[in-house]
Amino acid sequence: xxxxxxxxxxxxxxxxxxxxxxxxxxxxxxxxxxxxxxxxxxxxxxxxxxxxxxxxxxxxxxxxxxxxxxxxxxxxxxxxxxxxxxxxxxxxxxxxxxxxxxxxxxxxxxxxxxxxxxxxxxxxxxxxxxxxxxxxxxxxxxxxxxxxxxxxxxxxxxxxxxxxxxxxxxxxxxxxxxxxxxxxxxxxxxxxxxxxxxxxxxxxxxxxxxxxxxxxxxxxxxxxxxxxxxxxxxxxxxxxxxxxxxxxxxxxxxxxxxxxxxxxxxxxxxxxxxxxxxxxxxxxxxxxxxxxxxxxx
Amino acid sequence: xxxxxxxxxxxxxxxxxxxxxxxxxxxxxxxxxxxxxxxxxxxxxxxxxxxxxxxxxxxxxxxxxxxxxxxxxxxxxxxxxxxxxxxxxxxxxxxxxxxxxxxxxxxxxxxxxxxxxxxxxxxxxxxxxxxxxxxxxxxxxxxxxxxxxxxxxxxxxxxxxxxxxxxxxxxxxxxxxxxxxxxx
Numbered sequence: 001x002x003x004x005x006x007x008x009x010x011x012x013x014x015x016x017x018x019x020x021x022x023x024x025x026x027x028x029x030x031x032x033x034x035x036x037x038x039x040x041x042x043x044x045x046x047x048x049x050x051x052x053x054x055x056x057x058x059x060x061x062x063x064x065x066x067x068x069x070x071x072x073x074x075x076x077x078x079x080x081x082x083x084x085x086x087x088x089x090x091x092x093x094x095x096x097x098x099x100x101x102x103x104x105x106x107x108x109x110x111x112x113x114x115x116x117x118x119x120x121x122x123x124x125x126x127x128x129x130x131x132x133x134x135x136x137x138x139x140x141x142x143x144x145x146x147x148x149x150x151x152x153x154x155x156x157x158x159x160x161x162x163x164x165x166x167x168x169x170x171x172x173x174x175x176x177x178x179x180x181x182x183x184x185x186x187x188x189x190x191x192x193x194x195x196x197x198x199x200x201x202x203x204x205x206x207x208x209x210x211x212x213x214x215x216x217x218x219x220x221x222x223x224x225x226x227x228x229x230x231x232x233x234x235x236x237x238x239x240x241x242x243x244x245x246x247x248x249x250x251x252x253x254x255x256x257x258x259x260x261x262x263x264x265x266x267x268x269x270x271x272x273x274x275x276x277x278x279x280x281x282x283x284x285x286x287x288x289x290x291x292x293x294x295x296x297x
Numbered sequence: 298x299x300x301x302x303x304x305x306x307x308x309x310x311x312x313x314x315x316x317x318x319x320x321x322x323x324x325x326x327x328x329x330x331x332x333x334x335x336x337x338x339x340x341x342x343x344x345x346x347x348x349x350x351x352x353x354x355x356x357x358x359x360x361x362x363x364x365x366x367x368x369x370x371x372x373x374x375x376x377x378x379x380x381x382x383x384x385x386x387x388x389x390x391x392x393x394x395x396x397x398x399x400x401x402x403x404x405x406x407x408x409x410x411x412x413x414x415x416x417x418x419x420x421x422x423x424x425x426x427x428x429x430x431x432x433x434x435x436x437x438x439x440x441x442x443x444x445x446x447x448x449x450x451x452x453x454x455x456x457x458x459x460x461x462x463x464x465x466x467x468x469x470x471x472x473x474x475x476x477x478x479x480x481x
Contacts, residue, residue: 080418084422088425092432094334
């Protein structure tokens with residue numbers, strides 16, 4: 001896979017994903033409506049909500065993600081290395097300089113978001129800037145810049161927002177529902193169908209959400225590593241940065257399931273399952289593997 | 298029947314010629330744009346130098362030859378027009394600045410001067426930016442040169458007089474900088 005194929009496939013994936021999201025979202029609402037006895041209204045409501053959030057996510061996903069992660073803009077005077085390195089790499093790859101943000105956290109991580117190279121954002125934690133030297137920061141930024149050039153940011157940001165919407169919606173409805181069915185039980189008017197659909201929605205949605213995240217991550221990390229190194233011409237810099245990032249014990253607090261796949265290394269360190277299972281469901285390829293490939297370049 | 302085939306072939310050829318010609322123009326324009334990117338950084342570098350020289354002069358008046366070299370290299374860079382001239386002049390400037398900073402090492406008060414430190418940092422940053430814009434320029438030149446050399450587009454490049462472009466060469470010193478020390 002080269003960068004042009006990556007760009008094309010990311011654009012197609014984005015359209016397909018928004019479409020599937022609208023279908024899936026309205027379907028869930030239809031099922032809910034069916035069990036409540038008003039399928040038409042719920043279906044239309046779901047359709048409306050999903051179309052609005054689908055298109056809204058295209059234009060506003062970056063701002064929403066910045067809001068979720070509590071990032072603030074980086075100034076050249078305060079973060080000289082970060083800022084100038086990003087300027088340099090943008091010059092080297094011929095794209096406009098992304099807007100730069102910082103998350104106040106001792107954890108070491110970074111991500112890029114936006115919808116195209118002209119409207120893009122790079123965000124790093126203050127811990128990363130403190131613990132890495134200039135060459136290593138350069139390597140991390142070049143990795144993020146490759147995500148921007150490959151349009152990985154487009155699909156990833158949209159998935160974040162839509163998966164987030166889905167999770168919130170299901171959470172919201174199922175809570176209201178549990179309350180409702182409690183009232184029902186008092187009336188001795190209890191429907192098994194409701195429970196089954198409820199369980200289905202409850203279990204299926206998070207799985208679908210994480211499968212979507214899986215589908216888009218992993219391979220693109222390798223491609224971004226390779227393209228980033230093509231820019232800096234120094235694979236060892238990224239290898240060292242990844243080594244430091246992976247050995248850092250601090251987890252990033254302002255991250256949820258919906259945004260975890262954006263980051264250069266998986267920020268949900270504490271929530272990881274046992275090794276085999278976590279590998280199967282992880283949104284990131286193992287860092288050791290990435291380092292190994294970098295050292296062979 | 299034969300006529301339609303002939304017309305078809307001619308149409309395909311015409312479309313091919315137009316597409317290839319346009320791609321030459323696009324690639325050549327990209328090179329120009331990339332070159333103006335280098336120019337911006339070179340300009341910034343030449344703008345920083347008078348300030349630097351006057352700051353250093355305040356502490357090290359007697360190092361006349363060093364200042365002369367820097368000023369000379371600066372003015373030749375400002376006069377340079379072609380790619381080769383500019384890369385040569387820029388490398389000369391790099392060399393002369395190196396001796397200027399070597400001289401500065403002998404004056405602890407100068408080294409402690411915040412203005413001097415700031416200028417040094419800005420110059421280093423500009424040099425990085427020159428290196429990256431040169432890399433971008435060279436990769437565009439590579440794309441263009443490959444396009445005009447491979448068959449069959451090389452035939453058209455000859456007809457439309459698209460000639461090979463020169464790379465922006467890095468100085469000897471800068472190439473040495475890339476060397477990686479695996480010992481440490």
